[in-house]
Amino acid sequence: MAAAVVLRRLRPHRLVAPALTTTTTRGVSDSTDPLTIETSIPYKSHIVDPPSREVTTTPHELLTFFRDMSVMRRAEIAADSLYKSKLIRGFCHLYDGQEAVAVGMEAAITRSDAIITAYRDHCTYLARGGDLVAAFAELMGRRDGCSRGKGGSMHFYKKDANFYGGHGIVGAQVPLGCGLAFAQRYRKEGTVTFDLYGDGAANQGQLFEALNMAALWKLPVILVCENNHYGMGTAEWRASKSPAYYKRGDYVPGLKVDGMDVLAVKQACKFAKEHALENGPIILEMDTYRYHGHSMSDPGSTYRTRDEIAGIRQERDPIERVRKLLVTHDLATMQELKDMEKEIRKQVDTAIAKAKESPMPDPSELFTNVYANDCGLESFGVDRKVVRTVLP
């Protein structure tokens, strides 16, 4: 029974159940009884008392973590193949290895809280409730993409889920995030903004400008540095005099979190949200890692060793950690989890197939959305002329 429940959650429209264990003795647990698990390592903090290492979760939540992270992992790997088959063009920045940050954050907050990130945004979009088909369609530049095919990999947005993108210029999203938090404070919404950036962006001046203003006006913003230790090809110790990004706020408190431990991330984000609502900005440094290179144009192995990558995958992989937890706490068997992954693979493949069916945008789309309420014209430059293209 429980197995069927899990299946319905995974694939509500599937007609045929895959071969899961047919024994009725025990299925994958979806209990909501609380369970306390210790984070991998203690938090490091800067001018604030860190939260406890004991994280309360439930078997149901752990399974959700496993499933969501596996979907993300599978989606990113599929995007890799699509890029190599030239269905995705341009820049494609993959998030595999960093899934715990997106998933853990989402677990700690609501959809009324806002998230804004940079260009490594596919999984953040999915975590915010984004649709797999819309994601792949956008990557392939199709009409049914989440930005109608006009944004691409770096410009995923989901307004109804308070996901503000999706930004290509390094660090430029940080002041935007402070602006979101400003609006939240202005309207007394009681919500917060998670403003994500990388270790590379941490050296942008506008970050410190924005941080100053956020602290000055006690804006409910949480700056999250997803430190994957490389700014494209430059290691953090070669770019930053002080790679302790959580301390760089100086007068703003900070917390260093093991970004590969989804429970640690969840706990930290929960803590940060409460802090931000009371006291203004706080910095979270997520110690994480990306398996792929900076983007699909970067092999990712010229500035780091394959041993390093393999080592992290071995020791700290976020999905493996949750798998171990599920198995050791007897919440699921290895086989069940493997089957779940097979399911997910099919789910992702189906989404890609559906996305491939979506057509390219109509040529008239070139000119829509340049202006809001286009004054009756679709687009105008200074000469007010409407220009239409004729494609061969």
Added chain:
Amino acid sequence: MAAASSLHATAAPVAAAAAGSRSVSAARSVRVAGSGAARAGGRMVARAATKADSPASAASSKSDGHEVLLFEALREALIEEMKVDPTVCVFGEDVGHYGGSYKVTKGLADMFGDLRVLDTPIAENSFTGMGVGAAMKGLRPVIEGMNMGFLLLAYNQISNNCGMLHYTSGGQFKIPVVIRGPGGVGRQLGAEHSQRLESYFQSIPGLQMVACSTPYNAKGLMKAAIRSENPVVLFEHVLLYNLKEKIPDEEYVLCLEEAEMVRPGEHVTILTYSRMRYHVMQAAKTLVNKGYDPEVIDIRSLKPFDLHTIGNSIKKTHRVLIVEECMRTGGIGASLRSAIIDNFWDYLDAPIMCLSSQDVPTPYAAPLEDATVVQPAQIVAAVEQICQ
């Protein structure tokens, strides 16, 4: 009170402009179709662009109006909009407690509080970005650059985020910000504080640009800019803040995309905007004495151009002179010339002349500074040349 449906603010016959003074236009009320609808639809502008010539319907104000200086007109516009719409807020350096470096926001912090009239640190890049982020979330910030030149620091935010987010998000986010500030050549303020940057923002897709030149149009354009769903850059001029004019007591909003007929004429169309309008009117006095009849149009809308008004004028006069303070290279005049050639080539009897400021950093020394911008004598000479 003008009929609400007549969107064309047509000038009443203008008294011959005295030297250097602004034209006294009969107070006219233009109501953009219903104050609520102003935000809902842009349909009215399409009509403005394509409608056939209609008889001038001069609307006169019921009351006498009141005299204001240009910066006070801007302030009135801000106050009116902030009273009506709680999402309108102001960001800028020294806008709050100091009252604004040109007094445009004087008293607003007392009226609306420190959060709505936000004194920012000197961080143009990030407070412009904050304004864009706040706009994404539904507020309508008015971002002041203390000098337009400082906004170059925010260029990335203005170009990439402000201009593009509506497009790259597939229409999900609107960015209804107003970016305003004084620019142009002042009185020996030095090169970095005397920049003419209209051309820098010109190519950014998704932005609208307007330039105000009189207290009347300053108030109307500011209100329209705040109400617009698009990001609007409002260019003010350092030397025009103390212009005095009588403006209507009733509320009015101008059309962002419309040009203003300053002085109807027959011989030559002079297109200008901002401070150069006054140099043109000064030259016009000389020209009238010499027997010429120039038609002067303040184009006001720098992006997009009001080719309807401009075109009608060219069809009448067949000669065009553009007088601007923008840089010569890649300036507003350059684009305007191009647009006119594309659209009205058959109506031209002479090459289009364009007088722009020189492609130099504005020097400090007074005679050199004067030589940087277009002076009335040059305008007179140009008209004489065109009308040969």
